[in-house]
Amino acid sequence: MLVLKLALYALVFIAGFSFIQVLFAFLLLYLESSLNTHITKPITSKPTTVKMVGLFFFEWIFKLFLKLVSYPILFLNSKAKHVAHSKSCIILLHGYSRNAVDWLWFKKHLQANGKDIMALTLPLVTRDLQTSAKDLSAELHKLKAQHGYEEFILIGHSMGGVIASLAVETSPHLKEIVSKVIALGSPFHGTKISVFGVGFTATQLLPNSSVLNNLRSLMTISNTDYYCVVTNCDHMILPWDSAIVDNISYDVVEDIGHLQLIYSKVVLELVEANINLNQGTINNECLDSDKDASFN
Numbered sequence: 483m484l485v486l487k488l489a490l491y492a493l494v495f496i497a498g499f500s501f502i503q504v505l506f507a508f509l510l511l512y513l514e515s516s517l518n519t520h521i522t523k524p525i526t527s528k529p530t531t532v533k534m535v536g537l538f539f540f541e542w543i544f545k546l547f548l549k550l551v552s553y554p555i556l557f558l559n560s561k562a563k564h565v566a567h568s569k570s571c572i573i574l575l576h577g578y579s580r581n582a583v584d585w586l587w588f589k590k591h592l593q594a595n596g597k598d599i600m601a602l603t604l605p606l607v608t609r610d611l612q613t614s615a616k617d618l619s620a621e622l623h624k625l626k627a628q629h630g631y632e633e634f635i636l637i638g639h640s641m642g643g644v645i646a647s648l649a650v651e652t653s654p655h656l657k658e659i660v661s662k663v664i665a666l667g668s669p670f671h672g673t674k675i676s677v678f679g680v681g682f683t684a685t686q687l688l689p690n691s692s693v694l695n696n697l698r699s700l701m702t703i704s705n706t707d708y709y710c711v712v713t714n715c716d717h718m719i720l721p722w723d724s725a726i727v728d729n730i731s732y733d734v735v736e737d738i739g740h741l742q743l744i745y746s747k748v749v750l751e752l753v754e755a756n757i758n759l760n761q762g763t764i765n766n767e768c769l770d771s772d773k774d775a776s777f778n
Contacts, residue, residue, distance in 0.1 A: 541741050566629035567598055568597050570596075570598070571597060572597050573600055573637070573646075574599065574601040574602065574642075575637070575638040577638075582603045584741075588745070609681070610682035611686045611687075614645045614683070616653070618646065635662045635663075635757055636663045637663075639666045641683065644687070647708070648697050651697060660706065662756075663708050665708070665711070667713060667716050670727045672691050673724055675719075701727055702729045709730070710732035711743065712735070714736050717740055
């Protein structure tokens with residue numbers, strides 16, 4: 483009986499904390515205007531109050547659901563072994579304080595044209611971005627050695643897009659094996675909401691961070707193929723157009739939230755079109771039956 487009570491209290495606490503977190507973020511989004519300095523494509527409409535309320539409840543409930551189911555799924559997959567079917571692999575990288583389970587829907591539906599797909603769980607957010615980028619670089623070289631991969635395509639959501647880009651731009655030999663980086667709602671100019679985060683990562687994701695400033699300067703002159711997808715209702719990237727980088731190709735998907743970027747059919751089709759994966763079959767299984775690697 484005591485265990486059930488404690489579990490109930492924990493659930494109420496998690497739900498309440500998540501509610502306040504998402505509500506505060508959406509209030510900031512509602513009051514926040516864009517930078518208006520990076521947008522080169524027209525925005526057809528501004529989201530209504532009713533639309534914002536709907537997005538708030540979706541993001542809150544879905545975020546809570548993923549938080550509750552993620553750890554059991556990760557545990558069930560901890561002993562699974564990845565088997566390579568191709569020489570090319572798409573790597574999915576989650577956002578701040580999240581894990582590989584976020585990619586459940588995206589991974590299952592992405593038409594990869596024969597390429598393998600892996601969702602990685604990144605290290606703890608208490609580490610700095612540079613260390614996470616080095617760890618990612620080491621993991622990619624490890625996968626190359628173990629499975630014979632000759633090409634990687636990195637797709638990062640939120641912080642995952644920043645780490646993917648930082649790894650490519652700061653690791654000497656990574657550009658030889660990474661053909662493309664796709665960022666979905668990644669705060670390349672920082673985000674004001676990061677002031678409420680914890681650890682070195684949160685500090686480095688603030689606006690005008692030296693790490694982000696240096697990264698953008700490298701990206702704008704890089705020969706790496708970058709592509710960004712952003713949303714004008716992103717409550718975690720404030721201002722929302724902080725996810726746009728000068729000279730980098732991007733598309734705006736209107737009226738969806740931050741987490742919806744990896745559960746949107748429109749975004750999925752944009753990603754498939756960008757990496758020319760509109761045809762063919764996928765060489766991966768559902769998340770609950772395929773390995774989703776983590777590294778420390």
